[in-house]
Amino acid sequence: MxxxxxxxxxxxxxxxxxxxxxxxxxxxxxxxxxxxxxxxxxxxxxxxxxxxxxxxxxxxxxxxxxxxxxxxxxxxxxxxxxxxxxxxxxxxxxxxxxxxxxxxxxxxxxxxxxxxxxxxxxxxxxxxxxxxxxxxxxxxxxxxxxxxxxxxKPFGTDLGTAQTLNHLLYRHLREEQIFRIDHYLGKETVQNILSLRFQNAIFEPLWNRKHVESVEISVCETVAMEGKRGAYYDKAGASRDMMQNHVLQVLALIAMEPPSSMRPDAVRNEKVKVLESLRSFTPAEVHEHVVRAQYAKSDKRERDYRDEYGVAEDSRTETYLAMRALIDNWRWSGVPFLLRTGKALHKRFTEVVLRFRTPPLDLLNGPLPGDVCPLRPNDLRILVQPDEGVRLSFLVKRPGAGMVMQHSVLGFDYADLGTGPTPDAYQRLLLDAINGNPTLFIRGDEVEAAWRFVDAIRAGWEANDEPVHAYPAGSKGPAIANELFHGCEGIWSEGP
Ligand SMILES: NC(=O)c1ccc[n+]([C@@H]2O[C@H](COP(=O)([O-])OP(=O)(O)OC[C@H]3O[C@@H](n4cnc5c(N)ncnc54)[C@H](OP(=O)(O)O)[C@@H]3O)[C@@H](O)[C@H]2O)c1
Structure with missing residues (x-):
């Protein structure tokens, strides 16, 4: 005991x-x-x-x-x-x-x-x-x-403030004593990314640039600036409030190499390498690869973001952020990671979609008349919240004469395990901190690497005086964000 x-x-x-x-x-x-x-x-x-x-x-x-x-x-x-x-x-x-x-x-x-x-x-x-x-x-x-x-959280508001805070903490504490929390890592479904990838032999051989055409990570919320939240949020925006931490943490788990063991630093070393391999955008790349936007009043909400309590009248803070990120490493070079997060969207969901490449030849149908996009039959969806599960889509032949294809989905839902509701993230994280296991906490160099990536985007916005687009509250976000997918690659997931 x-x-x-x-x-x-x-x-x-x-x-x-x-x-x-x-x-x-x-x-x-x-x-x-x-x-x-x-x-x-x-x-x-x-x-x-x-x-x-x-x-x-x-x-x-x-x-x-x-x-x-x-x-x-x-x-x-x-x-x-x-x-x-x-x-x-x-x-x-x-x-x-x-x-x-x-x-x-x-x-x-x-x-x-x-x-x-x-x-x-x-x-x-x-x-x-x-x-x-x-x-x-x-x-x-x-x-x-x-x-x-x-x-x-938040651990700093940019790289400089995060470094300063790390520095101040290191004057009194060793890294092993510091548990920087990101509650996303306490979610069962987020941890399941590791077991799905590394406890099954069937996924890992496909988990690379040769087979994956793109990866999409969405953290979408329906809430807007309820109560007095606007006063905090207007200083943060989606880039600092969600992208720097939750979205990039999910990305790190999806993209990391297999760790040498499940020792905390073995796992965190691999996550840091991913974050450090994220291409730090130049202002020209920010213009090309990033979309920011603010919600506007609609039949779903009676106020523009700028009219919310605590928000500046001329605010340029983004309530929506989408981008085509790139990881410049051996496994992922050239594979776009389409990242999206926002408030006042049509649906609340967090989801990861790996879209696999097209078969080399369409032997059965050939392209449909007028359809310029070859069919991409396979994707793997990891549902993080509120639905919790995994889906794998593929084509099957519709019974009957001819070779008519139809989409089918193989699915797993946590609810079907019959183990009751999945525990709250804080339950797991508090226990880990008491037991001295920092695997699911963010290391100092990890938090700095994530800020470095986000800071470059924010600097690009400043340098280019990038527009802040508008989207109707309760919608799927600004249409221009669809252009981040290049043509036939697909479109943003609508959620489960
Ligand atoms: N709330 C959430 O869901 C949530 C989610 C993610 C992260 N966080 C983070 O968690 C932290 C706390 O958030 P919160 O929403 O709980 O804030 P909160 O409701 O404003 O509570 C802050 C607490 O700090 C106490 N306090 C203020 N100054 C103090 C001092 N000098 N010494 C001791 N106690 C002091 C206040 O009580 P007294 O006035 O009595 O001292 C109050 O109990 C923040 O960093 C926030 O970013 C919160």
Whole structure:
């Protein structure tokens, strides 16, 4: 049995803690996933009692979990402190020590996970305050008395700020202690990309430029600027909010080489190589390969993006971004990766489509009259959300006289496994952080490589004064984005 682990959540009265972190911990408790005893300590500036914090959180717990919540609740306590103030962190240390001693453990044997569910401006000051107090010092690879820090997104707003943040963190922490989170990697279906590719012999031989004509990755959302989100989003846009992290993480898993093992750094080394092989666009290439756009009012939404709360009247922030990215490496040279993400679109879905090349000859039909595009019968779809599964399409002969072809699909749905709903991403990621497994977290060089790619695009927009196209809210995005597919290659997926 492992020693006591203390999970310290900074930002305890925030949205993320209530909606995601505490429910994820509760689910792990319910499933008996923790290797040893735990204590959860919430920290934010507002004064409140343990009971008041628990009461606040309980409104987020569904009726079906109320019984387990009653057993879990006593593990939760609250301490008010400003995370960036070393003196208040000193008081927090006293609180943590006494909780450990009450549980019969020496504080230096206890593992501590500090979760920064805070505004990004507080990441570095909080780690500095913790370090000043000696709260993050531990031996490398410590099996007990370990100290780890989970850093929320966004990690920087460009390469320079990400480098600065990395630099500040490295003054106090080793890379192995830093868990930069991208919740996309906690999704079962995203992890399934690795098992699909590397636990099956049939896909890997086809997984390269010889057989794959293009790869499409879509992260489409129907939500727009609900509530006060516009104030944050207008400074970020689709490039920073979704492309730099979620979309590029999925791309890295799709395009990486087989790792030498599933050791965290073996996997992350391969992901970094992909991100570093992404062609960094010149301004001319940005013009040719990238489309940005903003949603406009339509019968589905009564306001233009620029009229949303918190958005500048003359905003040029993109709510939609699509591109034809290129990976200049041996496996993928010349294969376009068509990437797309946006808000206020027609459907919410995340999907990867590998489109395979045409057969060398069409022996049966020949081209249809007037059809200039040869048939591309095969694609492999990985459905990430909300539908979760895999589809492989191919042609079959329609029964009857003649050789008439029709599309058919071989499918797998997670729902059919009968294992119940797939766990929330935070459930898996929190457990991995407590167990010290960083495979599904982003390494420092990885986050920088992703920013380098996105920064070049943003620089190209500036240099060219690229237009911000418009698309009706609730539509499939701007028509001009279809041109990123060259002619017969296909069109953007409409989603499941
Ligand atoms: N919410 C989400 O779904 C979501 C998704 C992805 C990423 N994130 C990231 O997660 C982080 C938190 O987001 P959130 O939505 O939960 O924010 P939030 O609702 O604004 O909560 C922020 C929390 O930080 C506390 N706080 C502020 N200053 C503090 C200080 N100096 N010391 C200690 N506590 C302090 C606030 O409470 P007091 O005022 O009482 O101190 C509050 O509890 C952000 O980095 C965000 O980008 C959130």
């Amino acid at each position: 492992a020693r006591l682990a203390q999970i310290v959540i900074f930002g305890a009265s925030g949205d993320l803690t209530a909606r995601k972190l505490v429910p994820a911990l509760l689910r792990n408790f319910e499933e008996d996933n923790f290797r040893g005893p735990i204590q959860v300590i919430g920290v934010s500036r507002t004064e409140k009692t343990d009971a008041a914090w628990r009461e606040e959180l309980s409104s987020w717990i569904p009726e079906s979990q109320k019984a387990v919540w009653e057993r879990f609740k006593p593990l939760l306590s609250y301490k008010s402190a400003d995370s960036a103030d070393p003196r208040q962190i000193e008081a927090l240390e006293g609180h943590l020590d006494s909780l450990a001693l009450n549980a019969g453990e020496e504080p230096h044997h206890v593992g501590r996970l500090f979760y920064l569910a805070l505004a990004p401006g507080l990441f570095a000051p909080t780690v500095e305050a913790l370090s000043k107090q000696g709260l993050v010092a531990c031996e490398p690879d410590a099996a007990e008395g370990w100290r780890r820090v989970v850093v929320e």
